[in-house]
Amino acid sequence: MEHLIRGLTPEHGFFDLNVHTLWALLAARPALLRSGSASVRSLRAQLPVMLDTQELTARTRGELDGIRYAMRLAEA
Template sequence: MADDDAAEAANLNYWAYWMGALREPQANDRFMADRALTGWDPVTLLRGLARGFVESPGYVDLYAHSLWALLTAHPSLPQASPALAHSLAGRVARILDDGVISSRSRRELGAVHYVLRDQQH
């Protein structure tokens, strides 16, 4: 997915489907090609990814990348749910402190942490 805008959009669109953030049911997978990331609620997706990030530590790299992609596409998203952003920032900080993640996840989570903390001020 790295450096492939179509793949990044498909990833976020699929997560939105999986996490119940899509506004309409989908009859096929064409919705995943929507690069504009329309048709789903980013706050619902953020909540779902944050929950999965905490509950599925074995998939930290996948959640880290998806959180990074979502916050890259919607950098002001933490303002829509400050309590969630605060909680997620704490979890991200702990994972960064533990140091048991890939270098790519470390970079992406560093960017996520920056966006989450920046929105709190």
């Protein structure tokens, strides 16, 4: 998971693939978000910045929104 989060910069060549893979991983294993690890904190900090990026495809934006929603559920 940490490797995927490090690749979550729009300048990264495989950004869309990393978002999709992380989205699929968290859909299959939502408990990963409850760990409170450094990678989860990093993801929480990066999400608003990524969602403010104008160059996102509709699919990538939707998957990032899904990750954000899953994080909110994990924190509740």
